Amino acid sequence: xxxxTNKRINGVKxxxxxxxxxxxxGILGLGxxxxxxxxxxxxxxxxxNSVLSGFAFGLATGIVSILVLPLIYFGFGWIIGYVQxxxxxxxxxTSGGIVVRIDNE
Numbered sequence: 589x590x591x592x593t594n595k596r597i598n599g600v601k602x603x604x605x606x607x608x609x610x611x612x613x614g615i616l617g618l619g620x621x622x623x624x625x626x627x628x629x630x631x632x633x634x635x636x637n638s639v640l641s642g643f644a645f646g647l648a649t650g651i652v653s654i655l656v657l658p659l660i661y662f663g664f665g666w667i668i669g670y671v672q673x674x675x676x677x678x679x680x681x682t683s684g685g686i687v688v689r690i691d692n693e
Contacts, residue, residue: 590691598685602673606666613665617658624657625650 625647632645680686 590693593690593692595688595690596685597680597688599677599680600673602670602677605673605676606669609669609672610662610666613668614658614662616665617661618654620661621650621654621657624653628653 628649629643629647632641633639633643636645
C-alpha cells in the first residue's frame with residue numbers, strides 16, 4: 589500500500605525556470621520559422637514563375653529565419669521565464685509555499 593506524504597515547495601531555481609521557458613519558446617520559434625520559410629518559398633515561386641529560382645530564393649531566406657528566429661524566441665522566453673520564476677518565488681515565500689502530495693510506493 590502506498591503511503592502519501594506532503595512536501596512543501598517554497599521556491600524554484602529561477603535560472604532553471606528561465607531555461608525551461610527559453611527552450612519552449614525556442615521550439616515555438618522553430619515552428620514559426622519553418623512556416624515562414626514555406627510561405628516565402630511559395631511566394632517567390634509565384635513571383636518568378638520558376639520553381640527552381642523560387643525554391644532557391646525562398647530557401648535562402650528561410651534558412652536564415654530557421655537559424656535566427658528560434659534564437660530570438662529563446663532569448664525572449666528566457667527573459668520571461670526569469671521574471672516568472674522571480675515572481676513565483678516572491679509569492680511562494682510570502683504565502684507559505686505550495687503543498688504537493690507525493691505517493692511513496
